[in-house]
Amino acid sequence: MSPKTLAKVMEAVESLGYTPNFNARAMAAKQSHTIGAIIPTMENAIFARGLQAFQEKLLEKGYNLLVSSSAYQPKLEAQQIRELVARGADGLLLIGYERDEAVYEYLARRGIPTVLAWASIPDSEHASVGFDNRAAMRLLADKVIDMGHRQIAVISGILDGNDRAAERLAGIQDSWQAHGFHLNDLPIIQTPYETESGAAAFEQLVQADVKPTVIMCGNDVLAAGVISKARDLGFNVPDDISVTGFDDIELAKHVFPALTTVHVPHRQMGRVAAESLIDLIENRVEKVSHQLDISIEMRASLQRL
Amino acid sequence: MSPKTLAKVMEAVESLGYTPNFNARAMAAKQSHTIGAIIPTMENAIFARGLQAFQEKLLEKGYNLLVSSSAYQPKLEAQQIRELVARGADGLLLIGYERDEAVYEYLARRGIPTVLAWASIPDSEHASVGFDNRAAMRLLADKVIDMGHRQIAVISGILDGNDRAAERLAGIQDSWQAHGFHLNDLPIIQTPYETESGAAAFEQLVQADVKPTVIMCGNDVLAAGVISKARDLGFNVPDDISVTGFDDIELAKHVFPALTTVHVPHRQMGRVAAESLIDLIENRVEKVSHQLDISIEMRASLQRL
Structure with a gap:
């Protein structure tokens, strides 16, 4: 041309x-x-x-x-x-x-x-x-139950449109039922993956008549919010209440006490x-x-x- | 067509x-x-x-x-x-x-x-x-010196090609000199913005003959590494040594003790x-x-x- x-x-x-x-x-x-x-x-x-x-x-x-x-x-x-x-x-x-x-x-x-x-x-x-995600969270839930916890509360991410969140919750439910417990006795709060949401969900969960002995969180961000809020409210983690996360992002190592979590x-x-x-x-x-x-x-x- | x-x-x-x-x-x-x-x-x-x-x-x-x-x-x-x-x-x-x-x-x-x-x-x-960045970090350094600290050590980000890191360091130096101190007496380690680097720099700084009373970090990521490593080495923050950051990212609120930092x-x-x-x-x-x-x-x- x-x-x-x-x-x-x-x-x-x-x-x-x-x-x-x-x-x-x-x-x-x-x-x-x-x-x-x-x-x-x-x-x-x-x-x-x-x-x-x-x-x-x-x-x-x-x-x-x-x-x-x-x-x-x-x-x-x-x-x-x-x-x-x-x-x-x-x-x-x-x-x-x-x-x-x-x-x-x-x-x-x-x-x-x-x-x-x-x-x-x-x-x-x-x-x-x-x-x-499901098998991974089940592995953690099995460990939690094996360590004697019978009052588990779950703070999950929003399930709608998030297969990872749904699978993780299903993993906890699998373990819970396999150990002979009823899904009705497993309190679950769905909330966005933000520390503030984790903190707010924790505040709600500990107002229950039967207090949870462990809070299993859908990820580390929620768990970081729980740990800080627990401290603010005068709870000692883990003496008064245990907390778990998922992902093992940087935050998990640097909160105090350091977070038990699923390492991805x-x-x-x-x-x-x-x-x-x-x-x-x-x-x-x-x-x-x-x-x-x-x-x-x-x-x-x-x-x- | x-x-x-x-x-x-x-x-x-x-x-x-x-x-x-x-x-x-x-x-x-x-x-x-x-x-x-x-x-x-x-x-x-x-x-x-x-x-x-x-x-x-x-x-x-x-x-x-x-x-x-x-x-x-x-x-x-x-x-x-x-x-x-x-x-x-x-x-x-x-x-x-x-x-x-x-x-x-x-x-x-x-x-x-x-x-x-x-x-x-x-x-x-x-x-x-x-x-x-320079004025902001100077403001924090002024506060640190006003609170009685005379042994400051700095963990800075890598200065080359990073104007924010260079400005923040200059802000500490401005304050230090304005208070009548010599730059020779201000130990500085440059290291990448990673928690592991902050931890390693901390380990090096506390081996000095004259121990710092405060570690000023170029950002919160470095400071989070310092706080965790200090705990591992048996230092109580802030009783034994104070730590500051910069940015006020999520991490700053959730480390323990919570981090004094520049809120951006x-x-x-x-x-x-x-x-x-x-x-x-x-x-x-x-x-x-x-x-x-x-x-x-x-x-x-x-x-x-």
Whole structure:
């Protein structure tokens, strides 16, 4: 093409609202070498460490990362998925598996390699890198009950649209019932993953006629709020009441007493998710699921009764 | 155009590596209604709350947010700026002001509205929303010295490429010298913003012949590491040694004893930054700088000597 013709084409293209792809390599390979990740929240550190490791591995492999936060709103997540695809993302990292089937259909139709993290769904049509939230929480609940606790109260995240929260609660219920107790005797408060919500839920739970001997929290953020509020109200943790969390984020080690929690291998999950996604993008493998091992981190906030 | 011609044009356009812009509004207005933000790290919660507020305000105004993390590497940040611009960002949020002049020239040449946050530079050619890190830290240091402390040790973030860290250290030095002390008598350790680094620096500082009576940390993450390590080593905070932080992130309230720190108005900063950036994009205003007020949050980790 002559420069003049090219200019005319560019003008026409521009007026149609088309924008050039990022670089020559992207144009040649039809790859942008950009990955999108959508996490439910940036407000606390739940996803921070895993995402950082995800990005480090991506950079090592020559991919950039763009992150969006959906504020735990499925509609916003669906919109952000389309936005990232429209901006040329080669692949996506999403958290958990529970979402409208139309979203998965859209991703399949557009052929966007996608890895689901923070959850594990073997035998699924989706690639995932994570762990079994239900089995992990059941392991912790078994330990709590084995240590003599019979008055358990649960502070759960909001279950609606959050498969991780729902699985964790189910894990406690599995253990509770397996030990011969009734679900009616297991008080549960659902509340957003914020320290203030954990604190408020604790205040409510300890006003019950039969006081809990342990508060099992859906994550460490809720548990940190419980521990601080317990201190403010004059409770000694763990002498008066035990507390457990989930995730083993930084906060868990630095509250006092340190928090007994489910240790999630955040960095490993981030790294493996990056490798899996790149493998999918570069067509080296079929969809696979990686189920990572969790462990129970016993610290001072949980005491034998 | 007939469907057939349109299909041919689309095919040609596609083969040239062009991708359609996101939506009709973007096509009409030549705006993508997407904002890019580049933060130095996602690993800890330093930027989390401000960024969340930034996104909430953007969503309210009809803009999406894409976030990158530069791992405190100026070269990576420069690359991510180009990446976000290439992906059609209408404007950018960057942290701090210290960066290669070529980056600012690039942004000016491309006409990309940009707001610098977490710092305040009045009389600058750049729009900024933040606070005076130096004056804020000086205020805290004045308070520490007024409370009788004469053996101060500092755990600072890495100064290179981080204007906020450099300003905070300068604030302590300003106060120290204004009180008639010599900089030689002010031990300083530079270390990355991680709890483990804070813990290691603490261990080193308390081995000195003249033990510090207070450790002033460049941020709350370092201070949380110090408080936990002090407990492990048998120090009582604040009876044996006081500790201060900076930022007032969630962690500051939930360590024990709770951390005396500089309260940064994270949510306000995020909201004002979003409003300022949208004003710039929509050509409603000239570049302005918003300097927000900080305050000293006195908690139990700092004691009168």
